[in-house]
Amino acid sequence: MKHLLVLFVLLLARPAMAHVGSPNVFYEGDAGPYHVFVTVRSPDVIPGIATIEIRTTADDIKTVSVVPLRLTGPGSELPPAPDRAARSSADPKFFTARLWLMEFGSLQVRVTIEGARGIGKLAIPVPASAQRTLTMTRPLGALLFGLMFVLALALVSILAGAVREAALEPGMQPAARERRRTRIAAVLVGAAVIGLLAFGNLWWNAEAATYAKWVQRPWSLGARVDGCRLTLPKIDIGLLPDHGHDMHLFLVRVPALDRLAHLHPTREVGDFTQQLPSLPAGRYALFADIVLDNGFPVTGTDEIQINDLTCPPLTGDDAAWAGAPRADRDATVSELASGGRVRWDRPPALRAGVALPLRFHVENADGSPAHLETYMGMAGHAAVMRIDRTVFAHLHPSGSVAMPALDLAERSIGVTNPHAGHEMHHLPPDVVFPYGFPKPGAYRVFVQIKRDGKVETAAFDAHVD
Amino acid sequence: MLATVSARIPWYVWTSVASVSCILSGVYWDISWHMSIGRDSFWTPAHIAIQLGGIIAGVAGSALIVSTTLHRDAPLRAASISVWGFRGPFGAFLAVWGGATMVVSAPFDNWWHNAYGLDVKILSPPHTVLTLGILGVAIGSILLVLATMNRASGDMRRRLEWLILLVGGEMLVLAMISIIEHTFRSNLHRGDAYRALSIVAPLFIVAAARASGRRWAATIVAATYTLFMAAMVWLFPLFPAEAKLGPVYQPITHYIPLEFPMLIVVPAIALDLVGERLEARPRWQRALLLGPLFLVLLVAAEWPFASFLSSPASRNWFFGTHYFAYFMHPEWHETRGEFFDDPTRTSAFVQALVAAIFSTGIGLLIGDAMRKVRR
Numbered sequence: 001m002k003h004l005l006v007l008f009v010l011l012l013a014r015p016a017m018a019h020v021g022s023p024n025v026f027y028e029g030d031a032g033p034y035h036v037f038v039t040v041r042s043p044d045v046i047p048g049i050a051t052i053e054i055r056t057t058a059d060d061i062k063t064v065s066v067v068p069l070r071l072t073g074p075g076s077e078l079p080p081a082p083d084r085a086a087r088s089s090a091d092p093k094f095f096t097a098r099l100w101l102m103e104f105g106s107l108q109v110r111v112t113i114e115g116a117r118g119i120g121k122l123a124i125p126v127p128a129s130a131q132r133t134l135t136m137t138r139p140l141g142a143l144l145f146g147l148m149f150v151l152a153l154a155l156v157s158i159l160a161g162a163v164r165e166a167a168l169e170p171g172m173q174p175a176a177r178e179r180r181r182t183r184i185a186a187v188l189v190g191a192a193v194i195g196l197l198a199f200g201n202l203w204w205n206a207e208a209a210t211y212a213k214w215v216q217r218p219w220s221l222g223a224r225v226d227g228c229r230l231t232l233p234k235i236d237i238g239l240l241p242d243h244g245h246d247m248h249l250f251l252v253r254v255p256a257l258d259r260l261a262h263l264h265p266t267r268e269v270g271d272f273t274q275q276l277p278s279l280p281a282g283r284y285a286l287f288a289d290i291v292l293d294n295g296f297p298v299t300g301t302d303e304i305q306i307n308d309l310t311c312p313p314l315t316g317d318d319a320a321w322a323g324a325p326r327a328d329r330d331a332t333v334s335e336l337a338s339g340g341r342v343r344w345d346r347p348p349a350l351r352a353g354v355a356l357p358l359r360f361h362v363e364n365a366d367g368s369p370a371h372l373e374t375y376m377g378m379a380g381h382a383a384v385m386r387i388d389r390t391v392f393a394h395l396h397p398s399g400s401v402a403m404p405a406l407d408l409a410e411r412s413i414g415v416t417n418p419h420a421g422h423e424m425h426h427l428p429p430d431v432v433f434p435y436g437f438p439k440p441g442a443y444r445v446f447v448q449i450k451r452d453g454k455v456e457t458a459a460f461d462a463h464v465d
Numbered sequence: 466m467l468a469t470v471s472a473r474i475p476w477y478v479w480t481s482v483a484s485v486s487c488i489l490s491g492v493y494w495d496i497s498w499h500m501s502i503g504r505d506s507f508w509t510p511a512h513i514a515i516q517l518g519g520i521i522a523g524v525a526g527s528a529l530i531v532s533t534t535l536h537r538d539a540p541l542r543a544a545s546i547s548v549w550g551f552r553g554p555f556g557a558f559l560a561v562w563g564g565a566t567m568v569v570s571a572p573f574d575n576w577w578h579n580a581y582g583l584d585v586k587i588l589s590p591p592h593t594v595l596t597l598g599i600l601g602v603a604i605g606s607i608l609l610v611l612a613t614m615n616r617a618s619g620d621m622r623r624r625l626e627w628l629i630l631l632v633g634g635e636m637l638v639l640a641m642i643s644i645i646e647h648t649f650r651s652n653l654h655r656g657d658a659y660r661a662l663s664i665v666a667p668l669f670i671v672a673a674a675r676a677s678g679r680r681w682a683a684t685i686v687a688a689t690y691t692l693f694m695a696a697m698v699w700l701f702p703l704f705p706a707e708a709k710l711g712p713v714y715q716p717i718t719h720y721i722p723l724e725f726p727m728l729i730v731v732p733a734i735a736l737d738l739v740g741e742r743l744e745a746r747p748r749w750q751r752a753l754l755l756g757p758l759f760l761v762l763l764v765a766a767e768w769p770f771a772s773f774l775s776s777p778a779s780r781n782w783f784f785g786t787h788y789f790a791y792f793m794h795p796e797w798h799e800t801r802g803e804f805f806d807d808p809t810r811t812s813a814f815v816q817a818l819v820a821a822i823f824s825t826g827i828g829l830l831i832g833d834a835m836r837k838v839r840r
Contacts, residue, residue: 045578045579045580045581048578067711068710068711068712069711069712069713070712074714074794074795074796075711075712075713075714075794076712078708078711078712078713078714078715078716078791079711079713080503080707080708080709080710080711080713080791081707081708081709100503100504100710100711102503102710102711102712102792103712107712133580133581134576134579134580134581135580136576136580140572140576143572144569144572144573144576147569148569151562151565151566151569154548154549154562154565155562157548157549158548158555158558158559158562161546161547161548161555161558162546162555162558162838164546164547165545165546165547165555165840166546166555166612166837166838166839166840167834167837167838167839167840168839168840169839170543170544170616170839170840171543200590200593203590203593204590207581207589207590208580208581211581
């Protein structure tokens, strides 16, 4: 069974992950009649405990329960006993649960809400992967080493004492022969204990090295530029199309973050290829999102040097943006290239780890609300980037989940519309992205919307405490 | 003073038996819990049973050491050893050491879970520290009973011989449980399963049998293991349970027991029959003959029996091969009733043969040493 277990893990888990440095899952949608904002705070290690936070707008909810399952295939049909989420005493519309994620790979968390309007269900894809290995603190290490030393010494003393006296008839005193044997025994047992500890140390190192292979590592894209053509090496894995594309690739000029391209390379003879837009010379960071056929999302990264490029205009869903370099002050308004602006209705202070809706309002040049169109089926796309590139997340109005994975999750509970809760026909001028900045620092948030048939990009600088 | 030993079984013999029994039931229950329910805490009944076993042995051992050290006229003063200025029976010191090691394993295990995730394996470094502690408690307990037995005579000695065989059988169960990851039935046409069995089974069977000195002792020890494991297959499914961790691959409505016992009772009978005739020979010769005999008979019995256990005919309450832990993927060999291939079968069986000889030899050595323990 052990061998199969290893194979199973190899097949289903990948040591890379969706987004970069942003392991938590944010989702906003409907569980039947109840509108909810769900945050899955991923554990650092697997198996480990995820914290599930459910914020509702409804005040008629009685109970909220959560269960983990695999996203597809075996393990996706038999739920364990559900975990009841606890209602916050300070906020009756806020619930939290702690949920064990026992396996690496493509999982889902199902949320069931019972209330006055009946039972509502939703399913959220959760890619489970290890984030890190804990190092032992010096005091704990010293304590355990001290205890180990005492126990080892005690064992040698006990066994030496036994060799000296245990076989003597009661009342007899050990003779010189027993004393000599005791000394020999002490040396032999001491050597055996040292050997045992050395073996334990080797074993520990081997276990740590095995585990380290499963800790999330960036997937290096290996990108090459040849004129206007960008090539990424082929991937021999089945992929699920996301908004009709195998890959979503973001190019950002660093460190100014004043150029952005959202591209969709296609697979030609295995390799991914993409025509680049006209770009000024500079170094560009690359972030590529793909979704494996089991629903597990992966983000690859790279950095390339580009000389001044003059290329044909982009077509289809590909879009490029040029704007102001990033600034150290927070921005709430970003002007759009073809007139009008996007306003960020943001709280006075942004705090790391706090899940919140990033709410944007799009205006025309005359200040009137804009009529938005869907861009690849969505009211908007957002890319959140920490300026040091340790965080990158691609967001939609439904949150940070990959849409094909969400589709799989919702189909598993009988919901066939992957965009349930996000009516696409009459788009309001507001677009909202549920998210939580993973750590403090300076960020730039790119928001992409479509208006009058054109994709437009707004950029906002933000400091997160 | 020591004459009282032959009149009444002393209290520390009973605490020793209770301690090992608590640990064994706790360990079995805990593994079944992880197969059926999954989620646990420090305070599950199974964990409490294990800790209680350690506490009983630790407290009883400490009480014996304190009273023997402080009172010159303590009953065991003359039958004690000296360690770091304290006096007490050898078994008491080892049991206290085992209890302390069990306690130390807790923060290590906790840190391990935080660093590398919950270890769902039986054999991991922190679990091995706990296992060493349990071994200390169990061996300490059996030594307390042994020393008492070796000083006793007549009817009292015979009663204590039975207790040695009982505790020896319980230790054999614990040892066999520690290798179940190698001996799942889908592994029983592989050499490494028999290598693991050869390392563990002869050692515990021969040592306990040798220490008791009774006829049919090896058979009794192996039968204790067989009866315990079989009874659990029959009893555990009577109690309801539901999986509390996911993903769930198998529906769970009741506790899932461990697998049907290995047929080690077959070679154990041979150990008794042949061992008796080899009594006059030196230990190494006996090991050279009995070790291979054990392995050959074990393979002859277990190999076809494993085929039967993997067939639909065994999927009933008696053999319990239709019970699967919630985490067992339907594509695994075990659930499909298939065996793993074994490309290294020959070398693994050669290693098993060597292991069986050494294990038997060490079992004889330890058993003979245990017969000499007076304190």
